[in-house]
Amino acid sequence: MRNLIRFILNNHFFILFILFEIVALTLVFQNNNYQKAFVFNLSRNISGQINSRIFSFRQYLDLYQTNIALEEENVRLRNNLLSSYKQNMRSPGSAEFDSAWVQQYNFIPARVISNSVNKQNNFISINKGAVHGIKPDMAVISHDGIVGVVTGVSDHFASVIPLLNTDLRISSKIKNTGYFGSLHWDGKDPGSALLHEMPHHVTMNTGDTIVTSGFSAIFPEGIRIGTIADFAITGGNFYTVVIDLSTDFRRLNHVYVIENLFRDELLDLERQEGYD
Amino acid sequence: MIKVLPRNIIRIIVLVLFQVFILNNLQFSGFVNPYFYVLFILLLPFETPGWLLLSLAFVLGLSIDIFAQTPGLHAAATVFMAYLRPLVMDYFAPRDGYISGTYPRVFYYGFGWFLQYAAILVFAHHFFLFYLEVFRLSDFFFTFRRVIFSGILTLFLVVISQYFIYRR
Numbered sequence: 001m002r003n004l005i006r007f008i009l010n011n012h013f014f015i016l017f018i019l020f021e022i023v024a025l026t027l028v029f030q031n032n033n034y035q036k037a038f039v040f041n042l043s044r045n046i047s048g049q050i051n052s053r054i055f056s057f058r059q060y061l062d063l064y065q066t067n068i069a070l071e072e073e074n075v076r077l078r079n080n081l082l083s084s085y086k087q088n089m090r091s092p093g094s095a096e097f098d099s100a101w102v103q104q105y106n107f108i109p110a111r112v113i114s115n116s117v118n119k120q121n122n123f124i125s126i127n128k129g130a131v132h133g134i135k136p137d138m139a140v141i142s143h144d145g146i147v148g149v150v151t152g153v154s155d156h157f158a159s160v161i162p163l164l165n166t167d168l169r170i171s172s173k174i175k176n177t178g179y180f181g182s183l184h185w186d187g188k189d190p191g192s193a194l195l196h197e198m199p200h201h202v203t204m205n206t207g208d209t210i211v212t213s214g215f216s217a218i219f220p221e222g223i224r225i226g227t228i229a230d231f232a233i234t235g236g237n238f239y240t241v242v243i244d245l246s247t248d249f250r251r252l253n254h255v256y257v258i259e260n261l262f263r264d265e266l267l268d269l270e271r272q273e274g275y276d
Numbered sequence: 277m278i279k280v281l282p283r284n285i286i287r288i289i290v291l292v293l294f295q296v297f298i299l300n301n302l303q304f305s306g307f308v309n310p311y312f313y314v315l316f317i318l319l320l321p322f323e324t325p326g327w328l329l330l331s332l333a334f335v336l337g338l339s340i341d342i343f344a345q346t347p348g349l350h351a352a353a354t355v356f357m358a359y360l361r362p363l364v365m366d367y368f369a370p371r372d373g374y375i376s377g378t379y380p381r382v383f384y385y386g387f388g389w390f391l392q393y394a395a396i397l398v399f400a401h402h403f404f405l406f407y408l409e410v411f412r413l414s415d416f417f418f419t420f421r422r423v424i425f426s427g428i429l430t431l432f433l434v435v436i437s438q439y440f441i442y443r444r
Contacts, residue, residue: 013326017359020334024355027341027348028408047343054297116300116344118309120409123345159345187410188418 048157051114052127059111059253066253073143105220106259108133110140112252113157117164117190124148124160126255134158137218139258145224145246146170146212147255158257163225164190164249171216172225175209177202183210183225183243190249192229195241200233210243217263280321288336291316296343308422310429311350313340314401315437317358318394319381322374326362333358346409353405357397364396382438394434402427 008015059066110128128134130153140147140160148162161168166187172195173180181197195210208228214221230242260266295313302309317333324332337351344350365380368389378384380393402423410419 013330013359013362016327016330017355020330020355021352024334024337024348024352028346028352030347050297051343058301119344119346121346125345187415 048113048125048127048154051125055111055113062251062253065251069143070254104260104262106261108257108259110134110158110255110257112255115162115249115252117249120166120187122162122164122249124162124252126158126160126257127156128257129154129156129158131155133259134257135259137263139219139223139260140255141223141258142247142252142255144248145226146219147247147249147252149218150257160255162249163193163245163247170219170225171213172210173213174198174202174204174228175211175222177204180213180215181241191245193226193243193245195243196238198231198239198241200237200239202239204228204231204239204241206230210241217260217266220258220260284316284320287319288316288332292336292339292343295340300344308425308429310426310433311402311405312430312433312437314354314357314398314430315434317354317361318397318434319379320361321379322365323376329358329361330355349405349409352408353401356404357401360397360400364393368393382435387435390438391431391435395431398431398434399423399427402430 108128110126110132112124113127114123114125116122116124124140124147126134126140134150134153136150136153138150140150140162146163148160148165148168150158151161152159163170163183164185166185168184170183171180172183179198179202181195183193183195185193198204206228210225210228212219212221212223212225224246226243226245226247228241229244231239234240291313295311299310299312313336316336317329320329320332333354334351337354338348340350340354341347365374370385370389375384380390382390406419406423406426
């Protein structure tokens, strides 16, 4: 016993080092799965408070670009308004909004308060939380296109796992042909991502638009992801396609969180049918 | 000796805030990010006992982790660096040892000594950090490049700080 104590005292530096490493590495490996993304509930609230102060200042610096982007979006939305279309029907009184239409997606505006693009597993925090109706597994988009998926929610803040996280995969398709594959980021360039599992007989061109497929209960169909920059057959019968992302993650500020009002219904059905 | 404690407390707070609010927000070409907070470990007094050194490193790493939402990652790397510190110090010790009352700084032991001492520890920290973050060998050389560029930038900041902030 005395020898043991002496051994521990003599080697306390090394033993302490091993102990600390075990604690730290346990933390790392318990939390590297994004589904269980570590919810520092308390600390997120604290760091969220501080980060939102910092960002409210930084917002002023980006105000000009943000205004331009919002203006462009407004113009686009106004162009899509029913009032900007000419009624072409002969018979008057056709139903424009009636019970045949049910709202499926609900948009909640939010601001980004902390963000990174230079890590392998980046995270974003936004200034809306459970109080504002945000729940995990909601989709997040910006005016340019896809951003990511909500993982953790506290009362007033939420963390988002962006596309720039090597753990996230998104089902996406080529807009004009409809062929789909799974999109993921390879951890290198924050401006591009890879699309896998695209069969080799698919014809595609650089510049083709990639959008979300809508196969998951998270993203609506047709949210813009980016354009094809390059493609090549790598190993087997599948193309690997390099995508130029349309969202500039380095300048993310205004985002929209999308709530799928039919999500529970869809998941229930899939569970009953025994999908997995 | 009494002044050492408040000075280090202020230093750890300033470095964490500087790292979290300024350096983590700088996006140099997407993959280069300096981790200047390791300066705290580099500048601890020679007499710091081992257990205190490791505990401080753990606390420092963990506080960076909390803001960066990377639980354990920086803590593991910083503890590893702190563990190497006494070994590196022994290796580069002057012939008659370190003089008491001095600190590991350019001012006391010269530019060459400080650069060697800081470079080894900074790169050890960055290697551990980046490879633990990636946790695969498939992009070995890409990660290697990130380590080298980020390491050089950190080292640059650390050395510059010796001439602008810690002249004495």
